[in-house]
Amino acid sequence: MTSDLEAQLRAASLRVTRPRLAVLAALHDHPHVDTDTVIDLVHANHPTVSHQAVYDVLRVLTDAGLVRRIQPAGATARYERRVGDNHHHLVCRSCGAIVDVDCAVGSAPCLTASHDHGFVVDEAEVVYWGTCPGCATENAPSSSTNPEGNT
Structure with a gap:
């Protein structure tokens, strides 16, 4: 390497x-x-x-x-080696994990602005926010209790 x-x-x-x-x-x-x-x-x-x-x-x-x-909103700057392909990211709201997501559609810039205001757009940055599988499982309500609280 x-x-x-x-x-x-x-x-x-x-x-x-x-x-x-x-x-x-x-x-x-x-x-x-x-x-x-x-x-x-x-x-x-x-x-x-x-x-x-x-x-x-x-x-x-x-x-x-x-x-x-x-640098997703509210987070510290992060660094990665994957460059040049205009990919996007998924960020977990709970633990902050970040994973790559390929372009939403087509080649760079992947998305077309509704109005480019005369700019020559060459890149689009999209951040998807949600909960990763580990945090979703951890935060899921227990299935061993019913709504009345009886087990």
Whole structure:
């Protein structure tokens, strides 16, 4: 995997560095994580990489299009490696889990604005909100009690 990551950095005209490789590897294995989680994941294998280096790498990788930054309303920014396909996300209102959802229809921008106001639209961002299966099961009323409270 390291050679693939090195090739991606070079293709984006970026120098191959240990912090950049570490961040890309962390995001490969853990999509949709926040900055603090990326720092923890990087430190697990590279304890000398500073917090600031991780922040800088995330910015550089995002600017280069190798990483996508998403920030659902009311949530901290998250990062993922899946880029360039204009996919969308499902977010659990209970636990905050985020999963990818392919484009609603067709190719990018996937949706057509009712009025584009002269903009050249090249991307649409959709966030679906709901409850993940684990939280739905956890929050479901028990089937062992009837409405009168008798078991």
